[in-house]
Amino acid sequence: MTSTKPDSNVKTALRVIEIIEIFAREAKPLALSEIARHLDAPVSSCLALLRTLASLGYLYETGRRQGYYPTGRLLAMAQRISRADPILERVRPSLEELRDTTSETVVLGKLDQNDRVVYLEVLASPHPISYVGVAGSQRDIHANSLGKALLSTLDVQDRLKLLSARPLQKHNEHTLITPKAVEANIQASLERGWFANLGESMDDVGAIAWPVRVLGNNYAISIAGPLYRIEEHIDDKAKKLRAACRFIEQSF
Structure with a gap:
């Protein structure tokens, strides 16, 4: 029986990168529906990704129904990587x-x-x-x-x-x-x-x-x-x- 998990993992990784690039390009908080539109992806799958990134400290909700935005954690990690x-x-x-x-x-x-x-x-x-x-x-x-x-x-x-x-x-x-x-x-x-x-x-x-x-x-x-x-x-x-x-x- 062939597993499709590796392909699914790759797709998820690409989605995460795309989300980061969307925030860099738009430079403003984005609602779930806006992110889904930019990704051309179902709202349900986007919500799962956003909640996971938020639970890890990479995104936060700017206010109730006001959208998501990256925290300083992403910048701190990038700076540590760059310095090394x-x-x-x-x-x-x-x-x-x-x-x-x-x-x-x-x-x-x-x-x-x-x-x-x-x-x-x-x-x-x-x-x-x-x-x-x-x-x-x-x-x-x-x-x-x-x-x-x-x-x-x-x-x-x-x-x-x-x-x-x-x-x-x-x-x-x-x-x-x-x-x-x-x-x-x-x-x-x-x-x-x-x-x-x-x-x-x-x-x-x-x-x-x-x-x-x-x-x-x-x-x-x-x-x-x-x-x-x-x-x-x-x-x-x-x-x-x-x-x-x-x-x-x-x-x-």
């Missing part, structure tokens, strides 16, 4: 220095299991007009400066195989949508000393990146912001970026 990260703990000071010297948003990324770029850390620019990213965000590898930098760490054949595995999404007229075009861009980037996304995924947004190897694993760091600011003194920004990457590699 074996990579970020040692890399963050260099990322902060790079952010301060360039005054632009700095992102640390890595390839995930689906061959997409995942943001591991995002340090926001002090400018009121800046690139805004969130840790955990995923991006297409071919239209992202971090993605190109990470692709450069692979052998050419592995690179082309990865790029040919599925159609490359076109975000706008600047997006490179063939493996051959992306490969040519990577070769040019290696020669000039920086990988770029100059409006290829979002109009008027630019970024430059460089790979960094830490404890035998490939990461990449980018400097991102409004396109006009990224293109201004781009070689100087790239020099600071490569220096930060070298320092990080040497510190490990």
Whole structure:
């Protein structure tokens, strides 16, 4: 007799993550019916989840029939996890220095299991007009400066195989949508000393990146912001970026 319990557990875990993301996106208390609508799920199953999270101290009712909202327990747990990260703990000071010297948003990324770029850390620019990213965000590898930098760490054949595995999404007229075009861009980037996304995924947004190897694993760091600011003194920004990457590699 086949049990469906593992699939049920996975679905429940995904629902919990979705609930957390809904609260992060909506940024307000939500009624049971609202949460069920966002999840496109039955009210009964949502009620069971919410009651469980509330019993564990992760949610509370803001008032009778006024909705649920996360407690500080979730933030405290996230902060404890972040402080104990074996990579970020040692890399963050260099990322902060790079952010301060360039005054632009700095992102640390890595390839995930689906061959997409995942943001591991995002340090926001002090400018009121800046690139805004969130840790955990995923991006297409071919239209992202971090993605190109990470692709450069692979052998050419592995690179082309990865790029040919599925159609490359076109975000706008600047997006490179063939493996051959992306490969040519990577070769040019290696020669000039920086990988770029100059409006290829979002109009008027630019970024430059460089790979960094830490404890035998490939990461990449980018400097991102409004396109006009990224293109201004781009070689100087790239020099600071490569220096930060070298320092990080040497510190490990």
